[in-house]
Amino acid sequence: MEDYEEDTRTFADLGLSGPLLETVQNMGFSKPTPIQLQCIPPGIQGRDIIGIAPTGSGKTAAFALPMLQHLWSAPQGLFACVLAPTRELAFQISSQIDALGSAMGVRTTVIVGGDEDRVTQAVMLAKKPHVVVGTPGRLLDHLKVTKGFSLRNLKFLILDEADRLLDSDFGVSIDEILKNIPTERTTYLFSATLTDKVAKLQRANLRNPVKVQVSTKYQTVSSLLQYYLLCPLVKKEVTLISILNSINQNSVIIFVSTKEYCQKLAIMLRLLGFQSVPLHGGLSQSQRLGALNRFKGDGANILVATDLASRGLDIPTVDVVINYDCPTHSKDYIHRVGRTARAGRSGKSILMVTQYDVEFIQRLERVLEHKLELYPHDLDGLDLLRERVDEAGRVASNQMREEQLSKKDGRKRSKVILSADRDGEEDDEVAKHPFKRKRR
Incomplete structure (x- = not known):
């Protein structure tokens, strides 16, 4: 394959229109990334594209810029649909498309599930946006029930993080959506890895696509420094606090396995004086x-x-990723550490390895084809931190328990109020019709 790292072409050399060139310049894009260099020219030519590149490589601009170029040439109502596996990624893609298309006046609408209001979304769809960015389940809901909304005239379909979109959780919705869009369209599949499911969809729905691959199946960027740190399970929390004390000026993402522990650890860190926030599936969309x-x-x-935050989120200033809990698969590790060292910046990842994780790190190193380095951290003084950390853990657990009890009491009160309202309605009905009996 040609070495695109030496490619000196600029965005102007790729054939972008004036408004888009003005926008990328204003956004501070100095030169195209390898994935952008390889995707934008065939995209402008109207080719279907399969783009395989590591996270942080500029995939969003790689598919958004050629799509916006075609929209500039043939403006119409609903022009493109972008599907993403998470709500956060959908909002992020929408904001980037808004920014890239600002000189054109592009209009985007985000259609995701959770606590987002369906009626408000239906109103936004009725305003005929140029681009709809959404998650498959909620988009399919609107296709079924929202009057006047269809994708029959769609020109572009883009699947971002396509490998995850084609997992079983989304597969049925994707199949249904494909039945409701024209076969004569341009399709882009973008992913960090090329799985069998992505290859299968390629054969079924793409027309003579150009395949762009700027990474191997499993690869991290060269600017990422990867470390591991051995620690006994019983000292894992205090070891984490010791690490955070040593990097307290850095921007850090800590990955854990469950939403319950995610919430607890965030509370613990705040009790210990750190500025931390949780992100997990138990939170509402606004949270x-x-x-x-x-x-x-x-x-x-x-x-x-x-792992809700492991896919696609572009937060350029993340300095360190800490894998507190080892992921289940090596591929998940790739996505997690891809939250740092993005777009040519440097970054650091630390994998915390207990006596139960040795097999995972051995498997990971075989996949990565290189050894992780031992993190240079002095573990002396953990006993001095232990009491404070254990106390913060107890307080966090009690706080979560009280919150759960409060939620349960709230639900019970709601049921009592609802029951009382129903009884009141029945009493009113009996008053109006004395010969009616209340059923219990």
Whole structure:
């Protein structure tokens, strides 16, 4: 394959229109990344594209810029649909498309599930946006029930993080959506890895696509320094606190396995004086976006997250990724550490390895084809921290228990109020019709 790292072409050399060139310049894009160099020219030519590149390589601009170029040439109503596996990624893609298309006046609408209001979304769809960015389940809901909304005239379909979109959780919805869009369209599949499911969809729905691959199946970027740190399970929490004390000026994402522990650890860190926020599937959409905004701004420099945050989120200033819990698969490790060292920046990852994780790190090193380095951290003094950390853990557990009891009491009160309202309605009905009997 040609070595595109030496490619000296600029965005102007790739054939982009004036408004788009003005925008990328204003956004500070100095030169195209390898994935952009290889995707934008065939995209402008109208080719279907399969783009395989590591996280942080500029995939969003690689598919958004040629799509916007075609929209500029043939403006119409609903022009493109972008599907993403998570709500956070959908919002992020939408904001980037808005920014890249700002000189053109492009209009985007985000259609995701959770606590987002369906009626409000239907109103936004009725305004005929140029681009709809959404998660498959909620988009399919609108296709079924929202009057006047269809994808029959769609020109572009883009699947970002396509390998995850084609997992069983999304597969049925994707199949249904494909039945509701024209076969004469341009299709882009973008992913960090090329799985069998992505290859299968390629054969079924793409027309003579150009395949762009700027990475091997499993690869991390060269600017990422990868470390491991051995610690006994019983000292894992205090070891984490010791690490955070040594890098307290850095922006850090800590990955854990469960949403319960994600919430607990975030509370513990706040009790210990760290600025931390949690991000997990148990939060409402507004809470998730609020946590991300605080982390991106000055509100918090530590994000404690489940794998909800491992895909696609572009937070350029992340200095360190700590894998507190080892992921299940090596591929998940690739996505997690891809939250740092993005777009040519440097970054650091630390994998915390207990006596139960040795097999994982051996398997990971075989996949990566290189050894992780031992993290240079002095573990002396853990006993001095132990009492404070254990106390913070107890307080966090009690706080979570009280919150759970409060939620249960709230639900019970709601049921009592609802039952009383129903009884009141029945009493009113009996008063109007005395010969009616209340059924119990």
